[in-house]
Amino acid sequence: MKNNNKKLNLIIKNIFKKHKLRSEHAKICADALINAELVGAPSHGLSRLKMYCDRINKKVINPNPKIKIKKISQSITQIDANNSIGFVAADIGIKKAISNAKKTGIGLVAIKNSGHYGLSGYYAEQAVEKNLIAMCFTNAPPAIAPHGAKKSLFGTNPICFGTPTASKVPFILDTSVSVINRGKIRVAARTGKKIPEGVALDKFGKPTTDAKKALAGVQLPIAGFRGSGLAWMVDILSGVLTGGNHGGKVKDPFDDFSGPQNIGHLFIVIKPNLFVGNYNQRIRENIKRIKKLPKIKGVKEILYPGQSKSRRYKKNINKKIKISPNIDKDLKELNNI
Amino acid sequence: MKNNNKKLNLIIKNIFKKHKLRSEHAKICADALINAELVGAPSHGLSRLKMYCDRINKKVINPNPKIKIKKISQSITQIDANNSIGFVAADIGIKKAISNAKKTGIGLVAIKNSGHYGLSGYYAEQAVEKNLIAMCFTNAPPAIAPHGAKKSLFGTNPICFGTPTASKVPFILDTSVSVINRGKIRVAARTGKKIPEGVALDKFGKPTTDAKKALAGVQLPIAGFRGSGLAWMVDILSGVLTGGNHGGKVKDPFDDFSGPQNIGHLFIVIKPNLFVGNYNQRIRENIKRIKKLPKIKGVKEILYPGQSKSRRYKKNINKKIKISPNIDKDLKELNNI
Numbered sequence: 234m235k236n237n238n239k240k241l242n243l244i245i246k247n248i249f250k251k252h253k254l255r256s257e258h259a260k261i262c263a264d265a266l267i268n269a270e271l272v273g274a275p276s277h278g279l280s281r282l283k284m285y286c287d288r289i290n291k292k293v294i295n296p297n298p299k300i301k302i303k304k305i306s307q308s309i310t311q312i313d314a315n316n317s318i319g320f321v322a323a324d325i326g327i328k329k330a331i332s333n334a335k336k337t338g339i340g341l342v343a344i345k346n347s348g349h350y351g352l353s354g355y356y357a358e359q360a361v362e363k364n365l366i367a368m369c370f371t372n373a374p375p376a377i378a379p380h381g382a383k384k385s386l387f388g389t390n391p392i393c394f395g396t397p398t399a400s401k402v403p404f405i406l407d408t409s410v411s412v413i414n415r416g417k418i419r420v421a422a423r424t425g426k427k428i429p430e431g432v433a434l435d436k437f438g439k440p441t442t443d444a445k446k447a448l449a450g451v452q453l454p455i456a457g458f459r460g461s462g463l464a465w466m467v468d469i470l471s472g473v474l475t476g477g478n479h480g481g482k483v484k485d486p487f488d489d490f491s492g493p494q495n496i497g498h499l500f501i502v503i504k505p506n507l508f509v510g511n512y513n514q515r516i517r518e519n520i521k522r523i524k525k526l527p528k529i530k531g532v533k534e535i536l537y538p539g540q541s542k543s544r545r546y547k548k549n550i551n552k553k554i555k556i557s558p559n560i561d562k563d564l565k566e567l568n569n570i
Numbered sequence: 571m572k573n574n575n576k577k578l579n580l581i582i583k584n585i586f587k588k589h590k591l592r593s594e595h596a597k598i599c600a601d602a603l604i605n606a607e608l609v610g611a612p613s614h615g616l617s618r619l620k621m622y623c624d625r626i627n628k629k630v631i632n633p634n635p636k637i638k639i640k641k642i643s644q645s646i647t648q649i650d651a652n653n654s655i656g657f658v659a660a661d662i663g664i665k666k667a668i669s670n671a672k673k674t675g676i677g678l679v680a681i682k683n684s685g686h687y688g689l690s691g692y693y694a695e696q697a698v699e700k701n702l703i704a705m706c707f708t709n710a711p712p713a714i715a716p717h718g719a720k721k722s723l724f725g726t727n728p729i730c731f732g733t734p735t736a737s738k739v740p741f742i743l744d745t746s747v748s749v750i751n752r753g754k755i756r757v758a759a760r761t762g763k764k765i766p767e768g769v770a771l772d773k774f775g776k777p778t779t780d781a782k783k784a785l786a787g788v789q790l791p792i793a794g795f796r797g798s799g800l801a802w803m804v805d806i807l808s809g810v811l812t813g814g815n816h817g818g819k820v821k822d823p824f825d826d827f828s829g830p831q832n833i834g835h836l837f838i839v840i841k842p843n844l845f846v847g848n849y850n851q852r853i854r855e856n857i858k859r860i861k862k863l864p865k866i867k868g869v870k871e872i873l874y875p876g877q878s879k880s881r882r883y884k885k886n887i888n889k890k891i892k893i894s895p896n897i898d899k900d901l902k903e904l905n906n907i
Contacts, residue, residue, distance in 0.1 A: 382865060383863075455793035462875040470731075523719070
């Protein structure tokens, strides 16, 4: 963490501590929120701080969880997060998956009774930094209608995959299976902006570009039956398999304080040199071939997933994060609790 | 195998035996091709028989491979298929992944030096029949342009996921990341039919509905950057990681006889009751909730992935597979070799 946002990081950490998180957990949360801002994903950043605090105050996030870590084998671990804030459970989970993979070649970690954990890519990056391949799955509150249904049930359920690239910029695919991220619609709703066409339906099943109507309605999955199937797969892997909520039962963290979210996460981490001695050389060659292809008109460079994000991060790390008046109000109120 | 297609199965098996496959390998191949016809995927069925035989004749498929199976751990196995026909390598691989998962909870199997193995779902089904969850990845010859490129490089690289459902019909998602399957375009080209708009570009980068022009051009990925990223992920998992060809180096099995395909496959198989005692009950509940949702106009039933295929199979299993004049000619020629 550069100095530019050190003060902001401390303020956020302090807010979480005031909300009864122990110091190391508060740090995990502050780092994750600052990271989301720096990679250009403000929908997963400071705009969520108040929500997390509200959930703690309403006792649907447990600020002082007794997290149970159950070793099933050298490769497999189960974590019951005891309704911790998602960042903390996921941080423990990915670290466990990393150490399992280092020991045995593959790490499989299932987490239940967790909450929204921010960006999947943030956890995949941790594994890639240790020179490992990672897949991360989590479900989310209903936002997407299954193919053929007019009611949303699946979350935007990201599919996330990361691999070392033999360069400083990791390959991090972190793609929701909705046409656009729910967070972006949420930001548009907060700022009064319109959303693109073809992204969502209102609650009556009609196409809409009004972000608020879209939030009350249904988001569209990518590629119809295919995207719907991928969302379903993520719901099964992260919810049905782990013991987390599934099938539309994950509560919206902003709107529903009737109980904990009980989100499930699943991490699969794999050693890249299990089957080949020269993974680094192979992945470098793979990326090189693809980046060298002839480009369509108007495209300057073929980017691999994670490159844009890394560039935004590098640009933003030397600047102070811009605080909107709304967020500033949140920070002041939460700090003076 | 019901009696209706027993004779056809024997003919195909005999053709493979005449092409020097040992009897049990010939049976694996015949079963896989018949299955593709029965599930309504003729693009992966008899229309490929001649291609496989041609590749054996031109010595780019090894009919009598020495397949090396290397145990890396109780969970992890590496297979060098020695340029076997893909069906055989994949059959050995999925069975190994199943037995590893039964022993340890998770099975990871990487296969290299293999070839086109037909439908991913066929292998996921084998795991699901043993009450296991499966993910199957394979790459394929260039068909899809990476986002921003005007030349195809990724295969249609399917993402395949299967799970038991506590019913006789498994959940099998087997979705290529192209808008439609290359096999369907191939069938359209053979039968002179048009393909839908928005599916492919010709070799000059212009949209086309001419199947032959599409085969010479570029297929479009689902959802732009997202689909392109998913195709890239599959190329890395099945090619870069396994030791197989990758980055556009997989040869087209129909057109390029200059060497073996060296395709890679990756199978991940997981025990469903690792983290919960009642997976069957949970998945039944999950599917029930989703199928009960209010439907959009004109939709009679919300289907989970694999249901349509299962229904086609049940309908077709009691009938004889229809043999087109082209296929009939192939069968006769190949049988009288």
